Amino acid sequence: MAGSNISRDHIAMEAMKVLMEKTASDSMTLKNKAKKFFGMNYRTVVAFDQKAIAKLSYEMADAMIAQREKILEDKL
Numbered sequence: 001m002a003g004s005n006i007s008r009d010h011i012a013m014e015a016m017k018v019l020m021e022k023t024a025s026d027s028m029t030l031k032n033k034a035k036k037f038f039g040m041n042y043r044t045v046v047a048f049d050q051k052a053i054a055k056l057s058y059e060m061a062d063a064m065i066a067q068r069e070k071i072l073e074d075k076l
Contacts, residue, residue, distance in 0.1 A: 011061035012054075019053050 028036070028044050035042035 008058070008061050008065060011064055012057040015057040015060045016053055019057060020048060023048060023053075 024044065028042075032042040032044060
């Protein structure tokens, strides 16, 4: 992706979305998963550690950007 304008913040935001969805999915009980499957009302309580998710997301973004730059350097 030469000349890519995808910013660090955008990559981190996408990583945050994935981490939060994964955390919410893992915390849902089997009973609530069944209710969701059948279209019934269900309730989940998820407590996100916002600082930890943000830190991990930016670490992931930095690693992805470093890999992208390495690939670009290898092509030159």
